[in-house]
Amino acid sequence: MSFTRFIIKRAVTMFGVLMATLLITIALVGSNMDAILKQSVALEVRQQVTDNKHLVSSFKNPQDLDTFVENQIKQRTEALGLDKPWYYPPRLGLSMYKILTLDFGHAKFLTSDTGSSNVKDIIFEKMPRTILLFTTATLIISLIGIFLGALAGSKINSKLDKITSTFAIISSSFPVWWIGMLMIFVFAFVYQIFPARATPLIPVTDPGYIGALLYHMALPLITLVLIGFGSWAYLVRNFIVGIMQEDFVTAKRAAGISEKKIIYTHALKNAAPPIVTVLALSLSGSLGGAIITEAVFDWPGMGRLYYEAISVLDLPVIIGETYVLTAFFLVSIFLADVLYGYFDPRVRKG
Secondary structure (H helix, E strand, O other): OOOOHHHHHHHHHHHHHHHHHHHHHHHHHHHHHHHHHHHHHHHHHHHHHHHHHHHOOOOOOOHHHHHHHHHHHHHHHHOOOOOOOOOOHHHHHHHHHHHHHHOOOOOOOOOOOOOOOOOHHHHHHHHHHHHHHHHHHHHHHHHHHHHHHHHOOOOOOHHHHHHHHHHHHHHHHHHHHHHHHHHHHHHHHOOOOOOOOOOOOOOOOOOOHHHHHHHHHHHHHHHHHHHHHHHHHHHHHHHHHHHHHHHHHHHHHOOOOHHHHHHHHHHHHHHHHHHHHHHHHHHHHHHOOOOHHHHHOOOHHHHHHHHHHHHHHOOHHHHHHHHOOOOOHHHHHHHHHHHHHOOOHHHHHH
């Protein structure tokens, strides 16, 4: 199988998964979404009629006014296609098309920092902050983990190896929200080095907002790195342990190549496919797992937005975030597959 055909096959598979996920999401919230949309239409029509004093005064009695309002609601409902069930093929197809083109409609309760109720505006406002925090944390974690894991894997049963393995087990045993609360208590209340809330108090339009955001990001970033790099180091350590026992490593040593060059050049090169795969999945997984972390630190990103949307049952925001996070995850898997196929030709030929 050629590399181009391999990429096309993976892309088609990922798009199919995205469509299936989108369909399942719509099916789960379809009836509730219809109820909310119909209620919104009714409230909007009544508000418009009530605000038109001249129109209201033209009716002789309240019954005629109610009849007029009900007719207007019925016409608006039919115009929007809400008189048909959510699973009616034309409606379902239109809903999926709108979501695919990032047309998520308007939120019912939540707004962006600038006051917009457009779901796309709300999500795109929060997205850079989540990417900033979790991408930075993942890159730092992976760099420390790769260096430390390669070093520990080359010295099996050494003191460094035992410390790395022990720390990985301990750090992986504690949930991030619990460590987060401890970090807030110690560094925000006891020593007062960092703010307790990761949301800057100054408005977004303030010139100093970027600096304030980076300062508020420090504590959640430190927490994520502290929890994550141990397991990364242990993972890389296990990859290196297996590779260091291969015949080509023995041959490199016999040729007089330094141990450091063998570890960080030849061994890591052979461990690249699984490491790249784990890195790609870690990036997408960190974005998906941002809900609890951002809720604990009050970081103004997509995770906290998801938490708030679930709390108030703002379905347009929930659907929009689900689609965006699913797309992120599938793109990460696709890139991991492509890189794995690039580094290991056996994958694309299988």
